[in-house]
Amino acid sequence: MNPAFQGLLTIIIGVGGCIGYFYFSNQFLDKVLYPAKGPKAGHNINRANQIRPWLFLFPAMFALGLYLAYPVFATLWYSVTDRDQGGAFVGLANYAQMVDDPKFWEALKNNMLWLLIVPAASTAFGLLAAQLTDRIWWGSFAKSLIFMPMAISFVGAAVIFKLIYDTRPVDQAQIGVMNAVWLQFEGGVGSFLILRLLPGLLMLSGAAAAIYVAYLQITAIREKAQASLMIMVRGVFIAVLVWVAYSTLMLAFGAFTMVFPYGVPQQWLTIPGWNSFLLMIVLIWIQTGFAMVILSAALRGIPEETIEAAIVDGANPFQVFFKIKMPQISGTIVVVWTTITLVVLKVFDIVFAMTNGQWETQVLANFMYDKLFRANDWGVGSASAMVIMLLVSPILVWNVYNARKEMR
Amino acid sequence: MDGMVGSKSSLTWIVNISVVLLVALWLFPTVGLLVSSFRTADQISSNGWWQSLFPTEQNVSLRTDDPDGAQELIDGLYTVSGNVFGDGSEAVISVWGVSSRAIDSFGPGDTADLGEGESITVQIDGSYVWTGTSELSGRGQRVFATAETPPEFTTGNYRTVLVDGNTTDSMSKAFFNTLTVTIPATIIPIVIAAFAAYALAWMDFPGRAILIALVVGLLVVPLQLALIPLLRLHLGIGIGKGYLGVWLAHTGFGLPLAIYLLRNYMVGLPRDIIENAKVDGATDFQIFTKIILPLSFPALASFAIFQFLWTWNDLLVAKVFLIDATGQTTVMTNQIVELLGTRGGNWEILATAAFVSISVPLVVFFAMQKYLVRGLLAGSVK
Numbered sequence: 001m002n003p004a005f006q007g008l009l010t011i012i013i014g015v016g017g018c019i020g021y022f023y024f025s026n027q028f029l030d031k032v033l034y035p036a037k038g039p040k041a042g043h044n045i046n047r048a049n050q051i052r053p054w055l056f057l058f059p060a061m062f063a064l065g066l067y068l069a070y071p072v073f074a075t076l077w078y079s080v081t082d083r084d085q086g087g088a089f090v091g092l093a094n095y096a097q098m099v100d101d102p103k104f105w106e107a108l109k110n111n112m113l114w115l116l117i118v119p120a121a122s123t124a125f126g127l128l129a130a131q132l133t134d135r136i137w138w139g140s141f142a143k144s145l146i147f148m149p150m151a152i153s154f155v156g157a158a159v160i161f162k163l164i165y166d167t168r169p170v171d172q173a174q175i176g177v178m179n180a181v182w183l184q185f186e187g188g189v190g191s192f193l194i195l196r197l198l199p200g201l202l203m204l205s206g207a208a209a210a211i212y213v214a215y216l217q218i219t220a221i222r223e224k225a226q227a228s229l230m231i232m233v234r235g236v237f238i239a240v241l242v243w244v245a246y247s248t249l250m251l252a253f254g255a256f257t258m259v260f261p262y263g264v265p266q267q268w269l270t271i272p273g274w275n276s277f278l279l280m281i282v283l284i285w286i287q288t289g290f291a292m293v294i295l296s297a298a299l300r301g302i303p304e305e306t307i308e309a310a311i312v313d314g315a316n317p318f319q320v321f322f323k324i325k326m327p328q329i330s331g332t333i334v335v336v337w338t339t340i341t342l343v344v345l346k347v348f349d350i351v352f353a354m355t356n357g358q359w360e361t362q363v364l365a366n367f368m369y370d371k372l373f374r375a376n377d378w379g380v381g382s383a384s385a386m387v388i389m390l391l392v393s394p395i396l397v398w399n400v401y402n403a404r405k406e407m408r
Numbered sequence: 409m410d411g412m413v414g415s416k417s418s419l420t421w422i423v424n425i426s427v428v429l430l431v432a433l434w435l436f437p438t439v440g441l442l443v444s445s446f447r448t449a450d451q452i453s454s455n456g457w458w459q460s461l462f463p464t465e466q467n468v469s470l471r472t473d474d475p476d477g478a479q480e481l482i483d484g485l486y487t488v489s490g491n492v493f494g495d496g497s498e499a500v501i502s503v504w505g506v507s508s509r510a511i512d513s514f515g516p517g518d519t520a521d522l523g524e525g526e527s528i529t530v531q532i533d534g535s536y537v538w539t540g541t542s543e544l545s546g547r548g549q550r551v552f553a554t555a556e557t558p559p560e561f562t563t564g565n566y567r568t569v570l571v572d573g574n575t576t577d578s579m580s581k582a583f584f585n586t587l588t589v590t591i592p593a594t595i596i597p598i599v600i601a602a603f604a605a606y607a608l609a610w611m612d613f614p615g616r617a618i619l620i621a622l623v624v625g626l627l628v629v630p631l632q633l634a635l636i637p638l639l640r641l642h643l644g645i646g647i648g649k650g651y652l653g654v655w656l657a658h659t660g661f662g663l664p665l666a667i668y669l670l671r672n673y674m675v676g677l678p679r680d681i682i683e684n685a686k687v688d689g690a691t692d693f694q695i696f697t698k699i700i701l702p703l704s705f706p707a708l709a710s711f712a713i714f715q716f717l718w719t720w721n722d723l724l725v726a727k728v729f730l731i732d733a734t735g736q737t738t739v740m741t742n743q744i745v746e747l748l749g750t751r752g753g754n755w756e757i758l759a760t761a762a763f764v765s766i767s768v769p770l771v772v773f774f775a776m777q778k779y780l781v782r783g784l785l786a787g788s789v790k
Contacts, residue, residue, distance in 0.1 A: 010592045010655060018599040026693045052692055053613040060604030060663055061619070066641075067634060067660020068626045074637035132427050135420070142427050144777055146434045151773035152766045153721030155741040159748065159762035160437045163444065163457075163755060173455045175755070177440070180456050285437065290784065297785050317419075346630050349723045353745050365632055369724070378636055385633045396628045403624040407617055 018059065025055045072389065079382035094379035104384065106360055107367040110276050111391075114347065114363060116244070117277070119340040121284045123333060126291025130299055131321065133292070143296065147289035154286070154349030161282045162354060165268040179265045187262045196255050203252035210245040214238050272360040279361055282350050287343060291336045298332035299325060338395050345391055364388050444759040446561040452755045465502070465556045467511060472528070472536055472551065475544035485539040492551050493534040504530050504553035511552035522549065565760040579764050582743040586720060586765075588651060589730065589739060593658035593719045594712055600659065601666030602708065606696050608667065609674035610682060620671070626664040634661070635728050642729065650737065654730040661725070662715045669714075672786055673707035674700060710783025713776050717769050740765040 029051060034044035082090045098104050129146050133139035149157065166176030174180040185191040217238050221231055269275045302325055310324045326333075348365040355361045357370065364384055372381035443457040455464060470492040479488045493499050505513040506520050506528065514520055516532035525541035528549055538549050569579045607613075608620055634657075642653045677700065685695050701708075719725075723741040730737050738746075744761050751757050773780065 010651070011595055014592060014596045014655075015599055018596070018603075022603055023693065026691065030691065050613065053607045053611040053616075056603040056607035056611070056692075056696075057619070059600045060667060063600065063656075063660045064623070064626055064663055067638060067657065068629050068631075068664065069622075071634035071637040072629060075633045078636060129427075129430055132423050132430065135423050136427060139427070142431050144774070145431050147777070147781075148438070148770065148773065149434065150780075151717055151769040152438070153723070153741055153769070155721070155723055155744050156762045156766040157437075159744060159758055160441045162748070163440055163759065164437055166755075168453075172453070175452060175456050177436075177456065177458070285434065288434070293781055293784055342628055346632065348632075349741070352723070353748060365630075368632055372636060373728075382636060385630070385635075388630050388632055392628050392630055396625050399628060400621045400625045404617065404621055407620065 021059065022056065026052070029055065075382045075385050075389075078378050079386050081379065083378045090379070094383040098380045098383045098387075101380070103357075103362055103367060103370075107357075107362040107364045107384075108387075110360075110362060111345070111364045113276060114280055114283075114344045115341060115391075116240075118280050118283050118287065118344045119337045121280075122287035122291045122340050123295075123336055125284065125288040126293075126336065127295050127333075129288065129292040130296035134296060134299060143289075143292060146292055149286045150289045152286065154282075154347075155353050157282050157286055158350050158353035161278070161285075162269075165278060167265050167267045170263075170265055174265055176268075178268055182266060183263065185260070185262055187260070191260070191262070195260060200252045200255040203248045203255060207245045207248040207252065210241045210248065214241040214245070217241070269355055269361075270359045275355065275359055276361050279350055279354055282354070283344065283347060287340050291340065294332060294336050295329060298329040302328050338398070342392065342395060345388055364391075441759050441763055443561075444755055445565055445763045446563065447756060448562055448564065449754065449756045451560070452759075460559055460561075463556050463558045465554060467552065467554050468557075469508070470534075470551045470553060472538055472548035474548045475538075475546070479544050485541065486544050488538045488544060488548075489536065491533070491535045492530065492553070493555075499534055499555045499557040501530065501532055501534055501553045501555045504551055506549065506551060508550075508552055512554065565756045566764070569757060569760045569764060579740060579743060579761050582738050582740045583764065585737055586739045586741075589654055589658070589726065590716060590719045592651075592655045593662070594715045596655065597659045597662040597666050597715060598708060598712060601663055601670055601711070602701065602704070603696070604663075605667050605670035605674055606692075606700055608671045609677075610695075610700075611692065623664050623667050623671075627668055629664075631661050631725070635724075639728055649730060649732040651730065654726060657725050657729045658715075658719050658722075662718070665714065666711050669711050669783060669786055670704060670707050673704055677703055706779060706782055707786065709776065709779040710786070713772060713780045714783060716772060720769055 029048050034048040034051075035041075079094055080089060080091060081087045082093070129143070133142045133146075136142070152160070163175070164177050165179075166174075167179055168174050168176075174183060185195060217234050221234055268278055306324055306328070307320060310320050315323065346365055347363060348369060351357060351361055351363050351366045352369065357363070357366045364387060368381050368384040368388070371377045371384060375381075440457050443460060444452055447457065447460060451460060454466065472492060473488055473490050475486075475488050478490070479486050481487070501516050503512040503515060505511040506522060507513075514530070516530065519527050519529040521527050526539065526544070526549075528536055528538040528551070530536045530551060530553070534553075534555070536551070538544070570583075571580070608616060608623075638657060638660075642648060642656075647653045647656070681699060681703075682695055685699055690698070721741065722739075723745065726739045726742060730739065731742055740761075744758070744765060747754075747758055747761055
């Protein structure tokens with residue numbers, strides 16, 4: 001049967017079936033099971049109204065249970081059993097095998113980098129774009145162009161950026177923008193300014209910012225008496241900040257001391273350390289539009305009076321932005337950040353299509369796919385899926401907590 | 409909104425220029441793909457796409473027509489004439505030569521002596537006259553020229569990819585497969601979710617709060633976890649790999665967002681309308697179909713766009729639940745990944761295939777952006 005016809009038939013059967021199910025089950029409930037007439041009419045109506053919600057909910061709950069809730073437990077079970085031994089329980093053997101695999105640690109390390117950089121960069125660019133586009137008459141047009149990559153598939157984006165990173169032999173014309181730009185640098189003053197001074201200063205200011213935030217956290221701990229949980233969270237945060245500061249300092253050092261191979265076209269995606277960043281750019285490019293749209297709405301929602309009051313008091317534009325606007329949209333920033341974090345944790349297509357995890361670009365989702373469908377090792381694959389689940393669960397708990405708080 | 413009461417016009421200029429730069433930076437990658445998809449393989453490899461928008465000066469190696477059959481005897485000289493660029497070209501020659509070591513020996517209109525009584529004259533537009541006292545033989549005379557060629561584009565790649573390509577390059581089958589996956593996978597979850605969302609928003613029953621929390625929790629469960637258990641389930645109950653499996657999978661994975669978005673929207677509908685209808689004797693089913701559904705159109709539309717974009721752009725779910733060893737049911741994203749492997753250097757095919765795949769979401773995006781933004785805001789900002 002022609003798939004298009006089959007698809008049409010499925011739509012008709014599926015949609016018709018759903019509507020038919022809802023209609024006839026309601027009819028059955030009202031006319032046959034608990035008819036709203038006769039001596040027990042009132043009782044029957046009450047009974048019918050108790051059952052009806054479950055009729056409405058049943059298909060959705062069944063699908064959710066089968067397609068999302070059940071797999072969590074099934075995967076947990078697969079991760080502690082061995083398929084080759086007929087599904088025998090093997091305890092944590094799969095996890096032990098996983099942590100022995102250097103590729104796993106590489107994937108975990110890369111995922112952490114993705115988690116730090118992509119949400120931060122997307123949110124920052126999104127905030128910048130939102131703030132800038134809100135001030136000009138053609139802002140909504142500019143917004144829709146920056147938002148556009150949202151509609152492009154990760155695979156399509158991978159092709160787009162592979163063209164940008166493309167490399168040709170040294171005697172041929174470079175068709176990738178990155179190499180074409182790279183070949184313009186020859187080690188002169190311009191190269192020093194753009195390739196050493198600019199990134200070096202950026203890294204140094206990043207390190208300074210991280211140290212400053214860490215310092216604020218430390219003073220916050222020392223000044224106020226707090227719950228031990230809060231202190232622990234802040235401690236972890238400080239540790240991350242110190243690590244960020246250290247890495248950016250090392251990068252700044254590297255920017256000034258590195259020997260650049262001028263005049264030689266580079267195979268960008270095969271240079272370990274840099275290639276992960278090049279893959280992250282793809283996702284930042286896609287997610288910035290999302291961050292911009294949400295943050296722009298939040299910025300518009302800020303009460304005008306607060307800003308006017310600040311300006312009357314003599315605040316400059318930067319103070320208005322950082323001291324008045326930022327605190328009022330911090331809740332939205334958290335939402336944007338966590339949403340992009342979720343996307344990052346599941347990132348698969350970009351890595352799969354561009355490098356397939358070679359040259360030290362592996363990430364957890366692709367590592368898992370490798371184990372499941374190439375190595376056919378369901379135990380280790382499921383174990384790594386559980387690691388992704390573990391990384392997601394704080395956000396899950398936080399979301400559920402917020403949703404419940406809102407409903408009360 | 410502009411909080412800058414005393415803002416200067418110079419600041420406005422800086423903002424305008426920054427936005428222009430930002431937009432250009434964000435647009436640049438996509439434009440590169442689009443432009444490349446309209447260039448031939450030779451053009452793509454001869455220079456970067458950003459140079460193709462302007463007339464470019466480049467060194468080209470050309471050849472006249474072969475003498476056999478083309479030569480005529482005019483005034484006692486064997487003559488071959490024509491245009492080195494072929495007909496209809498607008499290229500302009502600045503210098504030319506007949507040897508690869510001296511490509512700038514002659515100017516337009518000059519005559520080069522080739523020895524043995526042969527000579528060739530090349531004009532500025534590439535038209536040439538090649539004469540010899542004895543009969544010309546062998547292949548056409550080589551001409552090396554520095555020429556300025558105007559931008560030139562072709563739709564040939566789209567013909568190759570969509571109409572008459574061989575099976576590995578052809579996207580038309582994958583296009584229809586993608587469509588076959590996408591449409592049911594968009595419509596079915598909407599129907600199921602709308603009923604559930606109504607129940608969660610407007611019906612009273614014990615455990616409602618827990619179910620809502622469950623939906624919010626499932627919203628973030630990575631679908632990676634579902635791959636193996638569900639594939640086993642599908643194989644076990646006989647669905648196997650195929651359209652039915654992928655429709656069901658997309659339905660399951662799309663439901664949390666659908667229920668969440670629709671419930672949030674439905675809760676905001678005015679209570680009076682629903683209670684009046686109940687007083688008038690309408691059943692829940694009637695209220696749902698006659699009142700709630702029409703009023704919820706914006707929310708339905710925004711979820712439909714999300715689900716459409718997501719299923720159209722998906723690679724992982726299709727790879728696991730749909731595409732079997734025969735590859736008959738391949739979707740476009742998968743086809744492109746395979747092209748990346750087999751035709752990694754053939755940018756004209758890759759760019760065109762990728763652009764075919766992203767063109768439909770782009771059209772949907774620009775046509776229905778309003779609903780997409782509304783859905784995003786409903787999903788993230790309270």
